[in-house]
Amino acid sequence: MKKAKKHIPNLLSLLRIAITPCVILLLQQRTLSAWWFALVLFTIAVITDFYDGYFARKHSLISRTGNFLDPLADKILVLSMFGAFCLFGVCPVWLFVVILIRELSVTLLRYVVESGGRQFRTSSLGKWKTVIQFIAIYVFFLSFGGLYSSDILNQIMIYLVVGSSIFSALHYGYCNRSFLKGLSNAK
16 A cells, blocks of 8 residues: 555646646537536646645655656646637737746756756745646636636736746746856856
8 A cells, every 4th residue: 555655646747647638628629518627627637736745745755756747747737728728819828938938947947956966946936826827727717618707807817927937937046046156157
């Protein structure tokens, strides 16, 4: 049982990755029943994001694989959802571009820091950024499903996503500034 338990966090991350294309395919059908099912699946994916980390920390099951898989699953889910909502006209393409650049930048920073033998820690700002992104996706779900129409709320969520994305990326750079300065001095 203990051997099987150690794989639960990674299985939850893999489940989040597997759910993502199903949500997108359901949204493409543009029917109310498919929309509801997509919303339920997205909610399951959000729950797995919380529980994989919680379970890993609670049972001391943090692994190198999990440290790679969890943020990868988050990036796949978030980028896919914002990309889909851009294609459906719910949010602007530039929002997707900002999120993509942020994710690539932080991933590159993580790679450089970890290649240098240091641990790259996830900050609380990064976690709040993810929460804001999930809330925005729910707002866009409601807009896309026709359950409400509020350009003001959509705009507020867009700017909250952009602000939290940029601010958290800058925070990661700031937290790793001494390491990055050492790299530039070594050249």
